[in-house]
Amino acid sequence: MGFIPLFIMLGGGGLLFFLTVKNALQRKLNLQKELLFKLNSLNPALGILVEDSSDPDLLIAALKGKQLEKGITEKALKIIRELKVNRIQYNALIKKAPYNWVGKIASFQAI
Numbered sequence: 156m157g158f159i160p161l162f163i164m165l166g167g168g169g170l171l172f173f174l175t176v177k178n179a180l181q182r183k184l185n186l187q188k189e190l191l192f193k194l195n196s197l198n199p200a201l202g203i204l205v206e207d208s209s210d211p212d213l214l215i216a217a218l219k220g221k222q223l224e225k226g227i228t229e230k231a232l233k234i235i236r237e238l239k240v241n242r243i244q245y246n247a248l249i250k251k252a253p254y255n256w257v258g259k260i261a262s263f264q265a266i
Contacts, residue, residue: 176257183245187238187266194234198227209266211239242266 187209194214195205201223205214214235218228246265249258258264 172253173257173260176254177261180245180249180254180258180261180263183241183248184263184266186241187245190234190238190241194231194238197231197234198223201227201231209238211235211242214238 191205191209194201201218201221215232218231218235223231248254249263249265
């Protein structure tokens with residue numbers, strides 16, 4: 156009878172950890188989608204470019220090749236930098252030991 160509360164606490168702690176990590180990973184993915192949507196809605200000519208690839212390095216290279224207004228280019232570069240930082244943080248988080256277990260169970264993949 157004395158071990159039952161310990162098992163309940165251990166199971167509850169594991170469940171809370173799983174739900175917290177899953178929520179954090181899902182927020183990072185939603186932020187990535189939201190930033191891509193912002194970049195897509197920034198300029199219709201740039202939107203065709205965004206649908207093809209979500210790799211920030213390819214987006215920067217394609218953005219430099221296009222002739223756009225300076226304000227739009229600066230905003231787009233700022234959003235692309237945020238995309239790159241979010242992607243690096245997400246991929247680093249999903250590679251760490253306890254978090255990759257949750258990622259495998261919940262079927263999260265690297266961006």
